[in-house]
Amino acid sequence: MKNLLLAASAALALTGAASAESLPKLVTVVTSPEPQTQLMAMVLTMQAAQQGADTHILLCGGAGDLALKDAPAAATAGQPPKDMSPQGLMQMIQSKAGATVEVCAIYLPGKGADASVLLEGIGVAKPGEMAARLMDADTRVLDF
Numbered sequence: 499m500k501n502l503l504l505a506a507s508a509a510l511a512l513t514g515a516a517s518a519e520s521l522p523k524l525v526t527v528v529t530s531p532e533p534q535t536q537l538m539a540m541v542l543t544m545q546a547a548q549q550g551a552d553t554h555i556l557l558c559g560g561a562g563d564l565a566l567k568d569a570p571a572a573a574t575a576g577q578p579p580k581d582m583s584p585q586g587l588m589q590m591i592q593s594k595a596g597a598t599v600e601v602c603a604i605y606l607p608g609k610g611a612d613a614s615v616l617l618e619g620i621g622v623a624k625p626g627e628m629a630a631r632l633m634d635a636d637t638r639v640l641d642f
Contacts, residue, residue: 522638523634524640525632526642533575536584547597559605566616574586600620
């Protein structure tokens with residue numbers, strides 16, 4: 499009986515370690531300037547994070563404006579049905595779910611700006627690292 503309990507404990511420990519190493523990975527790439535599309539991208543990313551996914555958000559083009567301290571009204575205005583803004587939900591995913599949020603490497607140079615215009619905790623993606631993340635066989639990519 500003692501051996502059975504030890505074997506069961508060992509199996510549970512190994513299962514826990516294996517599942518911690520194999521968390522599902524998600525990269526959400528948002529390029530759309532449309533607030534409704536941006537918000538839906540964030541809704542699905544939040545749902546994935548709540549289901550255990552390791553989430554990473556990449557903002558490019560018009561969607562990069564979500565990362566700005568001084569974001570346009572479209573990024574910060576509440577959308578129906580819950581009056582949530584794309585930027586607000588993105589920040590919630592970042593703070594509560596631990597998501598990494600980055601803008602494309604060419605976003606800031608294209609705006610003639612530097613990282614000081616970005617919200618706290620948002621970085622600039624390194625192309626090599628992002629390519630590796632996107633190419634990882636265990637990563638799902640959502641593109642909006």
